[in-house]
Amino acid sequence: MKGGRDGAVVVPGKVDKSDLIDRIELDLKDEDHMPPIAKPQLSHRQILILKWWVASGAPGDVPLSSVKMPDDVKAAIGSR
Numbered sequence: 424m425k426g427g428r429d430g431a432v433v434v435p436g437k438v439d440k441s442d443l444i445d446r447i448e449l450d451l452k453d454e455d456h457m458p459p460i461a462k463p464q465l466s467h468r469q470i471l472i473l474k475w476w477v478a479s480g481a482p483g484d485v486p487l488s489s490v491k492m493p494d495d496v497k498a499a500i501g502s503r
Contacts, residue, residue: 435481438474447473468499 426432434440446457447465475496482490
């Protein structure tokens with residue numbers, strides 16, 4: 424959460440200000456894309472969940488069952 428020289432990796436409640444989201448959405452050929460191209464890439468479902476988590480304030484100390492979420496996120500979390 425703290426980040427590095429470029430600022431916070433996650434800005435709770437601000438998807439557009441979170442470096443994590445920026446980097447996972449970069450083109451695969453971009454050198455800043457995460458994860459690196461040689462590593463397994465995130466699925467659309469995983470990206471949806473991460474964006475929702477950041478937009479929801481990046482809760483980390485509460486049970487998932489106590490966090491309100493839209494149906495598409497519930498479905499993404501429930502599918503494997």
